[in-house]
Amino acid sequence: MDKLISTAPVPLKAVLVALINKDQPPSKAEEFLDELEFLAQTLGLEIKGKFSQRLPRPDTRSFVGKGKLEEINTFVKAEEIDVVIFDDDLTPSQLRNLENELKVKIYDRSLLILDIFLERAQTSQARTQVELARYEYLLPRLTRMWTHLERQRGGTGTRGGAGEKEIETDRRAIRDQITVLKKRLEKIEKQGITQRKARGQLVRVSLVGYTNVGKSTIMNKLSKSDVLAENKLFATVDSTVRKVVINDIPFLLSDTVGFIRKLPHALIESFKSTLDEVREADILLHVVDISHPSFEEHAKVVEATLKEIGADAKPVITVFNKIDLIPEEPQEETTDEFEIQEPVAPTPRERALALYTEKPDTKLIFISATSKGDISKLRETLYKEVLEHHISIYPNYLKNVNY
């Protein structure tokens, strides 16, 4: 059964397709396609072309309009493309229609993310969660191209694939596998609860944020550990917990999976227990990559996801990271009184502050995780917050400290 999970070499040549609605500027399409490209590259695909279309809503039959589909088809044939990736989720019937039309493998955003997670997951819990989410995704979408035999034969070369009977056999096998995985997950989750209880009463801090913002880098700097940090989306899929001590106060710091816009719902569901670290945390460090042009949107995606998993009422320190990549703040200039001032676009810092004007209590800090001084600054800020929680757990703590 394992063969249903792609073990075949990943197809190489891909094209990307995204939609924008009537209110979005053309630059949005570019941004969506760039993010999709980053995801696709994470899986090792080579992007040969990008297509976008402005539509009020996806075409129910083929996601894009007829003319656009023809344009894509011509390109697919000419460039011998192996896979077409759509930026949104496709309905099972859209998937079938597109496969029939384009005769290549069709990926949508969810499947792409699921495959990345599958490749990255290391602990048995994360693997089981992703496998489960992937089977649940595949079940209603099994087509001739997504069958056991076809995949076993090795991916994209074979067209036509298996017949209805074999698809039905696969469907049954997937249902059985889903049952097995759910049971396995329940067992792992029970162990997790026991493990977390055994950690005792330490203050717990969780790093959260959009993918690729620098969570693992900060984790490594704060805990002097060695978590994989790289310029790829979803470098971290499992959660890692480390004990950190600042000025004699121990606490637990956890690094976890990054969030992204349009995270497949099945994945959020299945990752809920990995996200227990976040849900059970006392303090959240929300890391934002201030050098990204759309960091405001990313911060909102994270806040919405926190709400969805029920972790939105915790004290948060918002860490604007990567300030080394944004232009330095302009020095105040003395200008001629009569000179007409051009309206200037707000700087990233001003935009960051503007995000939180309505929540003046939010703690904000601007750092570059690559700067030693900034990490000390973050350590100080975190220490104050942790101390408060530590005292609430150990009211006698201050009495024992010699000043």
Ligand SMILES: Nc1nc2c(ncn2[C@@H]2O[C@H](COP(=O)(O)OP(=O)(O)OP(=O)(O)O)[C@@H](O)[C@H]2O)c(=O)[nH]1
């Ligand atoms: N220039 C610069 N790069 C940074 C900084 N912090 C992190 N990076 C880089 O950003 C990339 C992503 O960092 P990670 O720590 O892997 O990010 P993450 O949030 O853990 O990402 P995922 O686990 O994929 O969600 C890496 O290439 C880091 O070296 C920073 O302050 N400045």
Ligand SMILES: [Mg+2]
């Ligand atoms: Mg990471």
